[in-house]
Amino acid sequence: xxxxxxxxxxxxxxxxxxxxxxxxxxxxxxxxxxxxxxxxxxxxxxxxxxxxxxxxxxxxxxxxxxxxxxxxxxxxxxxxxxxxxxxxxxxxxxxxxxxxxxxxxxxxxxxxxxxxxxxxxxxxxxxxxxxxxxxxxxxxxxxxxxxxxxxxxxxxxxxxxxxxxxxxxxxxxxxxxxxxxxxxxxxxxxxxxxxxxxxxxxxxxxxxxxxxxxxxxxxxxxxxxxxxxxxxxxxxxxxxxxxxxxxxxxxxxxxxxxxxxxxxxxxxxxxxxxxxxxxxxxxxxxxxxxxxxxx
Amino acid sequence: xxxxxxxxxxxxxxxxxxxxxxxxxxxxxxxxxxxxxxxxxxxxxxxxxxxxxxxxxxxxxxxxxxxxxxxxxxxxxxxxxxxxxxxxxxxxxxxxxxxxxxxxxxxxxxxxxxxxxxxxxxxxxxxxxxxxxxxxxxxxxxxxxxxxxxxxxxxxxxxxxxxxxxxxxxxxxxxxxxxxxxxxxxxxxxxxxxxxxxxxxxxxxxxxxxxxxxxxxxxxxx
Numbered sequence: 001x002x003x004x005x006x007x008x009x010x011x012x013x014x015x016x017x018x019x020x021x022x023x024x025x026x027x028x029x030x031x032x033x034x035x036x037x038x039x040x041x042x043x044x045x046x047x048x049x050x051x052x053x054x055x056x057x058x059x060x061x062x063x064x065x066x067x068x069x070x071x072x073x074x075x076x077x078x079x080x081x082x083x084x085x086x087x088x089x090x091x092x093x094x095x096x097x098x099x100x101x102x103x104x105x106x107x108x109x110x111x112x113x114x115x116x117x118x119x120x121x122x123x124x125x126x127x128x129x130x131x132x133x134x135x136x137x138x139x140x141x142x143x144x145x146x147x148x149x150x151x152x153x154x155x156x157x158x159x160x161x162x163x164x165x166x167x168x169x170x171x172x173x174x175x176x177x178x179x180x181x182x183x184x185x186x187x188x189x190x191x192x193x194x195x196x197x198x199x200x201x202x203x204x205x206x207x208x209x210x211x212x213x214x215x216x217x218x219x220x221x222x223x224x225x226x227x228x229x230x231x232x233x234x235x236x237x238x239x240x241x242x243x244x245x246x247x248x249x250x251x252x253x254x255x256x257x258x259x260x261x262x263x264x265x266x267x268x269x270x271x272x273x274x275x276x277x278x279x280x281x282x283x284x285x286x287x288x289x290x291x292x293x294x295x
Numbered sequence: 296x297x298x299x300x301x302x303x304x305x306x307x308x309x310x311x312x313x314x315x316x317x318x319x320x321x322x323x324x325x326x327x328x329x330x331x332x333x334x335x336x337x338x339x340x341x342x343x344x345x346x347x348x349x350x351x352x353x354x355x356x357x358x359x360x361x362x363x364x365x366x367x368x369x370x371x372x373x374x375x376x377x378x379x380x381x382x383x384x385x386x387x388x389x390x391x392x393x394x395x396x397x398x399x400x401x402x403x404x405x406x407x408x409x410x411x412x413x414x415x416x417x418x419x420x421x422x423x424x425x426x427x428x429x430x431x432x433x434x435x436x437x438x439x440x441x442x443x444x445x446x447x448x449x450x451x452x453x454x455x456x457x458x459x460x461x462x463x464x465x466x467x468x469x470x471x472x473x474x475x476x477x478x479x480x481x482x483x484x485x486x487x488x489x490x491x492x493x494x495x496x497x498x499x500x501x502x503x504x505x506x507x508x509x510x511x512x513x514x515x516x517x
Contacts, residue, residue, distance in 0.1 A: 048517060051373060052372075052378075053369070053372050053517045054514065054517065055515060069377075069378070069514075072376075072377055072378075073376050075375075076373065076374065076376070079373075080373075085366050086366050086367075086369040086373070087366040087367045087369075087370065089306070089362075090361075090365055090367065091310045092306075092309070092310060096309075100302065100306065103302055104298065104302055104374060144373075
């Protein structure tokens with residue numbers, strides 16, 4: 001039995017100017033996965049595939065054990081979806097939307113919905129057409145969270161939000177994870193948000209997954225090593241170096257598998273070994289894969 | 296029909312309530328205007344016709360195109376239903392919205408024909424054909440809007456179907472089996488009437504059924 005909340009195996013989707021190719025992902029119960037990529041990398045396409053809104057040309061997708069898109073009606077009963085691009089029905093109020101969801105989902109938690117209305121500072125009587133972007137995202141999130149789905153699929157939910165609204169949204173997502181039967185797949189190009197709440201991270205670029213691991217592994221493995229080489233000397237062949245910038249006798253190496261063994265190999269020229277932020281890791285990772293693919 | 300689809304049909308009736316109410320009022324008011332004299336009859340008939348066509352177009356445009364354009368489609372598709380379920384809910388929801396306005400407007404017009412002395416009863420078969428034509432016309436617009444991926448294509452469908460109303464009036468009106476009895480004292484339900492009605496019903500059934508076979512099987516919906 002497939003107990004993963006989401007699994008994608010070798011998924012391919014062709015468009016005229018873009019191809020999502022060989023995408024494989026797995027999301028375990030209780031996991032929060034940050035799905036990071038630059039604009040146009042294929043994040044939204046991947047999440048829409050997971051929601052059954054588009055069908056793959058090849059590969060297999062299962063959400064909560066249901067094959068997608070064939071069994072999407074059953075799968076989506078326990079999936080909450082929010083996208084920065086998504087809008088509520090323009091001629092209806094937030095309250096109407098809440099009643100609508102309550103009628104569809106027996107698990108709807110009215111008390112939690114009321115708490116979220118207050119926490120997100122929303123006015124139930126407000127028409128969706130008059131909501132700002134931030135209010136729209138918060139209202140959509142309220143509608144998704146108050147039915148307590150097992151899986152939340154969030155497509156750039158913090159894009160365009162002010163820092164306070166972002167803080168509110170991220171805090172609420174962290175609360176969700178207190179229940180370890182629930183999981184979140186969260187796409188963003190904002191690595192700060194992803195670093196804050198994710199426990200695993202997948203990088204995507206130009207339609208391909210470039211790396212996937214848990215957050216701590218990423219932060220532990222990637223390092224920037226600053227060296228100063230004496231005139232006339234050169235570095236030996238080093239393993240696991242994904243980036244190299246030389247400025248006279250100063251060299252900066254980027255490694256995706258730092259170890260004390262690597263430091264020993266470089267020798268006494270090391271001046272500093274720096275930890276990298278997730279954003280730096282993301283950029284270095286993407287650039288390395290683009291070079292490797294000759295792009 | 297499952298709960299989600301039933302709720303989505305109710306949602307269509309709710310979000311389109313002002314179109315439906317406005318169209319129903321305008322359709323009935325047009326008939327009242329038509330009772331006031333010969334010139335008023337022409338004005339009323341024109342307003343009545345415009346009301347039914349415009350309400351159908353607005354329902355298809357706002358119900359399908361705008362939902363897609365304003366990204367509310369993603370919200371609907373995030374609910375526990377399949378693409379086929381969405382198409383079913385949309386077709387029945389918008390058809391129900393249109394039928395409320397259409398049935399009141401058509402019933403009022405038929406009442407005018409049979410109850411008002413100034414309008415000959417012989418007009419009834421032509422009126423029935425016109426009413427069913429507009430229903431079929433709406434089904435074609437709905438089918439086109441669900442199938443078309445772009446606003447331009449939907450607009451093209453709307454333009455063609457609007458032209459269809461003029462074509463209908465210029466071709467069906469002059470048919471000998473229709474025109475000969477149109478201004479007579481009693482309605483004549485002859486073979487011409489039944490043939491045209493049969494064609495209209497065939498178009499109606501095909502246009503209403505087609506989305507269940509085409510749009511409902513589309514692989515990509517956003």
